[in-house]
Amino acid sequence: MSTPEDSATGVAHPRAVRSFVTRAGRMTTGQARALTDLGPRYVLPYDPTIPDLIAYCADQERASGQNHLKTVLEIGFGMGQATAHIAALKPDTRFIGCEVHEPGVGALLKLVDALQLSNVRIVQHDAVEVLRDMIAPGTLDGIHIFFPDPWPKKRHHKRRLIQPAFVHELALRLAPGGYLHCATDWQAYAEQMLQVLGAEPLLVNTAEGYAPRPDYRPLTKFELRGLRLGHGVWDLVFQRA
């Protein structure tokens, strides 16, 4: 069904509803340098002719004598602080982060360099398409979605990432026993997450309702301030049955 927006633009095939809007973010010199210097090594292309990104990474790494036993996909890593923190804690795990915001990609590359992380890879592209086209079923040990955009206005709720169809796609890509960890500071979105994840037949909640924050997820500055002001943060950890 076309929307008024589509007919206004005369688009025959309505554009997909995306979970992000492209922001014209300003890059610092350091982020730009990191993109130029480290991008070729750590940033992977969005390429639908690579149907199993995990196998592709494993092949590449073997050639350089690396061996990561597990893979975690992170969707929307922002400036990458949590990604880098967790990747440093878990050197045996390969972390593939998807982010569309270029300054964020530069920021994570800077952290990768500062912390000498060899287990981080980045795809600068819509994670919905990366998942659909490049992640084979049953190949992920974990998925992290931390503080996804809450899209608070009702008319924007369709942009939220955590919706039944996408959650099903996520669950299919998890290996048995693999986990999906979401966190949000937006109560109404937390409730939606609990409802949607709880209704996905391939997933089982690891907690009674919301989960305690797993130790690996660092508190963000923003979250610390929120907590001091009495705002809540909700973690949800579900496992592939």
Ligand SMILES: C[S@@+](CC[C@H](N)C(=O)[O-])C[C@H]1O[C@@H](n2cnc3c(N)ncnc32)[C@H](O)[C@@H]1O
């Ligand atoms: C609210 S920020 C949270 C960033 C970070 N996870 C944190 O906790 O600070 C959400 C991020 O998700 C990214 N994002 C939203 N939809 C995305 C998508 N479909 N693919 C890749 N990145 C996406 C946005 O660009 C933004 O940086």
